[in-house]
Amino acid sequence: AQTVTQSQPEMSVQEAETVTLSCTYDTSESDYYLFWYKQPPSRQMILVIRQEAYKQQNATENRFSVNFQKAAKSFSLKISDSQLGDAAMYFCAYRSSGNTPLVFGKGTRLSVIA
Amino acid sequence: SQTIHQWPATLVQPVGSPLSLECTVEGTSNPNLYWYRQAAGRGLQLLFYSVGIGQISSEVPQNLSASRPQDRQFILSSKKLLLSDSGFYLCAWAQLQETQYFGPGTRLLVL
Numbered sequence: 514a515q516t517v518t519q520s521q522p523e524m525s526v527q528e529a530e531t532v533t534l535s536c537t538y539d540t541s542e543s544d545y546y547l548f549w550y551k552q553p554p555s556r557q558m559i560l561v562i563r564q565e566a567y568k569q570q571n572a573t574e575n576r577f578s579v580n581f582q583k584a585a586k587s588f589s590l591k592i593s594d595s596q597l598g599d600a601a602m603y604f605c606a607y608r609s610s611g612n613t614p615l616v617f618g619k620g621t622r623l624s625v626i627a
Numbered sequence: 628s629q630t631i632h633q634w635p636a637t638l639v640q641p642v643g644s645p646l647s648l649e650c651t652v653e654g655t656s657n658p659n660l661y662w663y664r665q666a667a668g669r670g671l672q673l674l675f676y677s678v679g680i681g682q683i684s685s686e687v688p689q690n691l692s693a694s695r696p697q698d699r700q701f702i703l704s705s706k707k708l709l710l711s712d713s714g715f716y717l718c719a720w721a722q723l724q725e726t727q728y729f730g731p732g733t734r735l736l737v738l
Contacts, residue, residue, distance in 0.1 A: 546726075548726065557731050557732060558717060614686070615671075619670040620669075
């Protein structure tokens with residue numbers, strides 16, 4: 514079974530600085546999808562970024578980018594120019610191709626210091 | 628555009644009482660639907676998912692059940708709540724091969 518590991522339960526970053534959240538996963542499949550979701554205090558899960566495994570180019574969404582290392586099974590999230598609104602729980606998630614549910618990591622709580 | 632609704636937003640129920648949480652999706656057809664539970668300070672646990680009307684897959688054996696009476700409606704139920712059922716319940720939808728989008732969630736407290 515696939516597993517997702519987030520080794521950093523908590524992280525903090527100064528406002529306007531850059532922070533990287535780590536995620537590793539275990540799978541024997543070659544075709545899959547990876548996601549980062551943000552959960553602010555409201556607790557609604559919000560998609561941050563998505564990466565298809567067949568794409569070599571790292572996904573980018575404004576201040577959010579990923580470092581996808583397929584051979585190492587690593588999928589880290591970089592947040593640039595951190596803002597107070599970035600403070601939240603961040604979840605890394607994996608999904609196989611087809612009608613399969615997401616497998617989530619346990620999350621990293623990010624604090625942003627003004 | 629697609630939207631997903633959950634209700635109620637908050638629920639306080641006594642142990643042993645029944646439960647019914649509803650999730651509906653608008654703006655799409657034949658979505659995959661999911662129920663997750665999140666205990667305080669913890670990650671998401673998949674409870675059920677459905678790829679079509681009347682088709683339910685259960686991931687965790689427990690006193691909860693799910694039903695999909697209509698294409699865009701997904702219901703989470705229990706006949707008798709336990710204290711351990713307290714948590715935050717999230718419904719999500721997705722189209723084939725696509726991203727899962729989550730509803731606003733229901734906070735359930737069982738006393």
